[in-house]
Amino acid sequence: MMAGRVLDLALHLLDRQIIDTDGNPVGNVDDVEIDESGYVEALLVGPQAVAGRLGGRLGEWLAFWTRVLQGGTEPTRIPVDLLTDLGSHITVARSRTELGAHRNEDRAREYLIGRIPGGRREGE
Amino acid sequence: MRRGVALLLALLTASCVSPSRTDRDYELKAGNSAKAVASSVATALLGVEAARRHRAPGPYLSVLIASAEEDASSVQSQFDSVQPPSAHADAQRAELDDLLSQAVDGLALLRITVRRGELDQLDTKARPLRAVLVRLRTLSEEWQ
Amino acid sequence: MKRLLQVFLGVLTAIGGFVDIGDLVANALVGARFGMSLAWVVLVGVVGICLFAEMSGRVAAVTGRGTFDLVRERLGVRAGLLNLVASMLVTFLTLAAELGGVALAIELATSVNYLLFVPLVAFLVWFVIWRMPFEHMERAFGLLGLALVVFAVAFWKLGPDWGSMLHQASHPAVPDGEGHPTYWYYAIALFGAAMTPYEVFFFSSGAVEEGWTKKDLMIERINVYLGFPLGGLLSIAIAGCTWLVFMPAGVEVDHLDQVALPVALAAGKVGLAFVIVGFVAATFGAALETGLSTGYSIAQYLGWSWGKSVAPVRAARFHAVVLVAIVLGAMLILTTVDPIMVTEYSIVFSAVALPLTYFPILVVANDPGYMGEAVNSRLTNALGTAYLGLLTVVSLAAIPLMVATKAGQ
Numbered sequence: 001m002m003a004g005r006v007l008d009l010a011l012h013l014l015d016r017q018i019i020d021t022d023g024n025p026v027g028n029v030d031d032v033e034i035d036e037s038g039y040v041e042a043l044l045v046g047p048q049a050v051a052g053r054l055g056g057r058l059g060e061w062l063a064f065w066t067r068v069l070q071g072g073t074e075p076t077r078i079p080v081d082l083l084t085d086l087g088s089h090i091t092v093a094r095s096r097t098e099l100g101a102h103r104n105e106d107r108a109r110e111y112l113i114g115r116i117p118g119g120r121r122e123g124e
Numbered sequence: 125m126r127r128g129v130a131l132l133l134a135l136l137t138a139s140c141v142s143p144s145r146t147d148r149d150y151e152l153k154a155g156n157s158a159k160a161v162a163s164s165v166a167t168a169l170l171g172v173e174a175a176r177r178h179r180a181p182g183p184y185l186s187v188l189i190a191s192a193e194e195d196a197s198s199v200q201s202q203f204d205s206v207q208p209p210s211a212h213a214d215a216q217r218a219e220l221d222d223l224l225s226q227a228v229d230g231l232a233l234l235r236i237t238v239r240r241g242e243l244d245q246l247d248t249k250a251r252p253l254r255a256v257l258v259r260l261r262t263l264s265e266e267w268q
Numbered sequence: 269m270k271r272l273l274q275v276f277l278g279v280l281t282a283i284g285g286f287v288d289i290g291d292l293v294a295n296a297l298v299g300a301r302f303g304m305s306l307a308w309v310v311l312v313g314v315v316g317i318c319l320f321a322e323m324s325g326r327v328a329a330v331t332g333r334g335t336f337d338l339v340r341e342r343l344g345v346r347a348g349l350l351n352l353v354a355s356m357l358v359t360f361l362t363l364a365a366e367l368g369g370v371a372l373a374i375e376l377a378t379s380v381n382y383l384l385f386v387p388l389v390a391f392l393v394w395f396v397i398w399r400m401p402f403e404h405m406e407r408a409f410g411l412l413g414l415a416l417v418v419f420a421v422a423f424w425k426l427g428p429d430w431g432s433m434l435h436q437a438s439h440p441a442v443p444d445g446e447g448h449p450t451y452w453y454y455a456i457a458l459f460g461a462a463m464t465p466y467e468v469f470f471f472s473s474g475a476v477e478e479g480w481t482k483k484d485l486m487i488e489r490i491n492v493y494l495g496f497p498l499g500g501l502l503s504i505a506i507a508g509c510t511w512l513v514f515m516p517a518g519v520e521v522d523h524l525d526q527v528a529l530p531v532a533l534a535a536g537k538v539g540l541a542f543v544i545v546g547f548v549a550a551t552f553g554a555a556l557e558t559g560l561s562t563g564y565s566i567a568q569y570l571g572w573s574w575g576k577s578v579a580p581v582r583a584a585r586f587h588a589v590v591l592v593a594i595v596l597g598a599m600l601i602l603t604t605v606d607p608i609m610v611t612e613y614s615i616v617f618s619a620v621a622l623p624l625t626y627f628p629i630l631v632v633a634n635d636p637g638y639m640g641e642a643v644n645s646r647l648t649n650a651l652g653t654a655y656l657g658l659l660t661v662v663s664l665a666a667i668p669l670m671v672a673t674k675a676g677q
Contacts, residue, residue, distance in 0.1 A: 159518070163518060170519070179540075183379035184376050184532070184540060195522065
């Protein structure tokens with residue numbers, strides 16, 4: 001649906017907030033995947049993608065700790081044809097869970113927050 | 125290069141043991157110590173004044189006076205650890221150290237009195253401290 | 269009528285919430301050593317915080333986004349990360365200082381060593397964040413913090429010579445026995461205390477939590493433009509009290525117990541009770557704000573779901589960060605490091621981090637693409653740019669002055 005739009009990559013995509021179809025934050029656009037002819041194929045989310053963009057020692061350090069703490073090494077990949085809106089944030093036509101961008105949030109919930117009394121109550 | 129490093133190291137180690145290479149240095153340190161302890165004593169005396177006018181309760185005064193005492197005694201032990209460079213400095217050390225001891229003792233007496241709940245006796249027991257304060261101020265001005 | 273009450277309560281909350289441990293310590297210290305000769309700094313700081321708090325609140329109301337979200341978008345991943353790390357360090361130090369401040373304030377009432385209260389205080393801070401609805405939380409501690417108005421009463425009762433006070437404040441000069449570097453060092457500390465960056469993270473994220481829209485902008489402006497200057501006056505009253513009581517006696521302020529003494533002398537036990545309640549409320553409220561701010565900044569930078577108005581399990585990482593920050597802050601204070609010293613360092617480092625926080629806000633508030641009609645006016649922009657220049661100078665001068673004066677000795 002968004003195919004064919006000309007965008008300033010740095011200004012309109014990178015570091016923007018991504019919101020899923022339920023209105024939950026998925027993450028920020030940490031990096032993008034580009035095919036040979038220069039079209040954006042997918043948005044990448046996750047510390048691994050940040051590490052790639054940071055580069056240098058800092059990037060290596062971040063990548064190392066992400067591997068140690070998270071196990072998986074691949075960032076979450078969101079193909080561009082799933083994007084429904086590009087504005088002050090980017091909307092995706094899938095839920096967080098379907099995108100697989102929820103592992104760390106799940107972990108924090110399972111091991112810590114969900115176990116504290118009151119953690120599973122409704123919002124205000 | 126190596127000489128530079130050695131010089132730097134010498135300077136660094138020298139500054140760690142808090143030396144006083146000259147009489148003037150020592151005098152400045154003494155003056156500053158007198159000033160700092162005068163500040164603690166004056167704080168406690170203002171607390172005594174508040175107690176005399178029934179304007180402060182025991183628990184608060186006990187905290188106020190105890191922290192003044194703690195400060196004064198830490199200044200004293202720091203000052204005592206400074207090496208006096210000459211006979212003249214020895215005399216200054218003796219004079220100030222005696223005064224600082226009186227200050228710390230006086231503050232301890234106030235603390236004990238407050239913790240016993242004898243707030244009405246504070247004013248009397250603070251009398252010697254007033255004289256100490258005057259002398260501390262004189263010394264701190266003289267040695268600036 | 270209901271709306272009027274809302275505005276009134278909002279202003280009172282802003283006044284009570286203005287002062288935190290940094291303002292208490294910096295103003296008391298400066299008053300005792302420099303009298304009214306640094307009062308102008310508070311004025312400059314208050315104008316600055318009004319300017320940028322209004323901007324960040326407006327950005328939040330229009331775009332529904334917090335400050336750090338925008339910091340990263342504007343500065344990119346690398347500079348944004350640097351900014352995040354610096355701001356987090358400062359906010360964390362401030363959090364630790366506030367936790368220590370609450371414990372010290374309770375010590376004043378009980379004479380039981382403050383270290384014993386630190387774990388309890390940390391738990392309560394976390395618990396309030398965990399359970400208390402956002403608006404109630406902000407209001408309760410803001411209103412209780414108003415007890416600090418007793419400083420203004422005490423100042424009036426101590427009976428300053430108003431003419432000479434005005435003269436001193438309007439003709440600032442370095443007092444005898446103090447050097448220029450120390451004077452400027454404390455000017456920076458006071459400025460850092462008035463403009464602490466976490467206030468802006470908290471203010472803008474709070475606006476998002478409370479779901480502000482453009483309709484709320486009027487109330488927001490009244491809160492900021494009335495509440496903060498009155499809070500600033502309260503800061504000056506604190507400096508005034510220590511000036512009148514401590515400067516003639518040659519007392520330097522090193523402890524929180526000393527800050528309360530002028531009020532006890534002027535207003536007695538009731539006054540002292542007010543001061544202690546005010547200390548507890550102001551520092552506790554600020555501990556909540558700084559604790560939440562650590563979570564807000566990281567979560568916004570990384571694009572997590574955040575906020576205490578959503579169910580905790582839906583913002584699990586955010587709550588985990590807040591919890592960890594509070595535990596670490598309590599541990600820092602439990603090392604028996606002097607909380608007042610932590611406070612002094614936190615306000616000077618705040619001064620260093622000022623441009624990092626305020627630059628992106630100015631840029632976004634200026635961007636019609638985001639802000640539409642609510643974009644900065646020309647006057648706001650001119651003022652904002654002038655302040656950014658000032659913040660940069662302050663930021664660059666802070667560390668050299670700290671070294672040169674041995675942290676103000």
